[in-house]
Amino acid sequence: MNKLLIVGTVAFDAIETPFGKTDKILGGAGTFIGLSASHFNLQSAIVSVVGDDFPQEYIDLLTARNIDVSGLEIVKGGKTFFWSGRYHNDMNSRDTLATELNVLADFNPIVPNHFKDADVVMLGNLHPVVQTGVLNQMTQKPKLVVLDTMNFWMDCALPELLDVIKRVDVITINDEEARQLSGEYSLVKAAAKIHTMGPKYVVIKKGEHGALIFHDEHIFFAPALPLADVYDPTGAGDTFAGGFAGFITQQGDISFDTMKTAIIQGSNLASFCVEKFGTERMLSLTKEEVNERLKQFKALTQFEIELQ
């Protein structure tokens, strides 16, 4: 089985949406990536940090899904990273109510020895210096390095971000971030400019409007599945990235055809994530449900056409 190394936050989230609100629940990019990738046939490990306020039962949820947590540091007397946000009625925009870095402020990631030869590395949204620190520990060049990031690092740590972007194969960002990073409004031009910064593959996440992958002159598009009810978009982007990286790890090849299927798999998994609060839907998700919805993705997009 191929190995996927995941770096990302394991955290507490408190979420308000028009449909309800939660107390502190399990969250974090690393968590969502890990849960999503666990739907594929692979070995995975999460490198992250929590405080000793983090419940053992949450860690057990990860290990029950065969996610190696030997790289999950537990800081004695430390408090776990906490994020709180409120979504607006359109579910596309949100206000951050609280961001308490806590143990994340001094996070020094340690890659477990048995994952220093991982086939695929998924760098979840974190300080670019942390992302670089993980890459520096790999003893064997991974087949593929995927990086997720956000506008915050473009604003506050652009040189460090550009340094790590140089070293990755795939970048996943949203449309506004692609525009900010490239200075180009057209996503086609933005992707072309980001190619020149390093990544051979540029994945642009458009939320409810789907995702695009650009590779040289090639473009492929995965729609988001239109849903009757969206309860909580938290973690959808990470679930997408986890499905993308997980599928590629399982397949063990990095052809563009594999990437295409990978963004469909990512969109498919993300479509479940938003159906309940936090990780709830991902924790109950079965293989049958995943397969059933993949058929819906086919029906949604596949067509026959005869040229005139």
Add this chain to the structure above:
Amino acid sequence: MNKLLIVGTVAFDAIETPFGKTDKILGGAGTFIGLSASHFNLQSAIVSVVGDDFPQEYIDLLTARNIDVSGLEIVKGGKTFFWSGRYHNDMNSRDTLATELNVLADFNPIVPNHFKDADVVMLGNLHPVVQTGVLNQMTQKPKLVVLDTMNFWMDCALPELLDVIKRVDVITINDEEARQLSGEYSLVKAAAKIHTMGPKYVVIKKGEHGALIFHDEHIFFAPALPLADVYDPTGAGDTFAGGFAGFITQQGDISFDTMKTAIIQGSNLASFCVEKFGTERMLSLTKEEVNERLKQFKALTQFEIELQ
């Protein structure tokens, strides 16, 4: 050859975008629908009205594409409908600078006798009473009636709009209009509600984010082709509708598979429309270019997937 009857404005537009600005040029929903539909093998006619300030050369552009203009009334001493707008930098929003109804204010559409048995009727965006007036003149029930409308009529003529919506098979509106018409935010729920108002098919246009067609439990999605340069979005929605209605007319069947291909054809034609100002790109468009881009649509969306 099957017959397509088109009702819609034939007009002057003056357009400003970040890339330039035009004087009064050829525009109007009926014009864009007609030019787009003319790429298919069919007989078409436009029912519309202009003033005698409308240049014969513009009418010649239509007849050169085999569009029957015997239903295009020319009002002596009248002035042609004029619209002027300025697009913002994102090209998704615009300000209307002028709307001069002129001869459109008293428009009483007359369907030519030889199109009263049209197979498909495409009711372009106009006052719903005008749309109804056209349907009332049909001597034979069309295989398919497609209606395009906009938020303006929902605000100002809702009862009349609901009356005509009852009588059509397909409605094409944008996402915001679908939400306004249905009172539902989710497009899945909005489409379900609009089904109950009459149309068996609900097409939701999302501009640069593509288009969805809903039919009972079935959904199909056509992306918009990501473009490096968008010069002028004017007419893209009408070009989409014209391609949709035109393809269905040519095929002469109204299965859901035909509808699916029809929205791909519509998206494909619309992707050209925005590449130059006004009708310029549509007037130069060749069959080879259309076919070449249909292949790009295939590459953009088609994938193989094995269920796990």
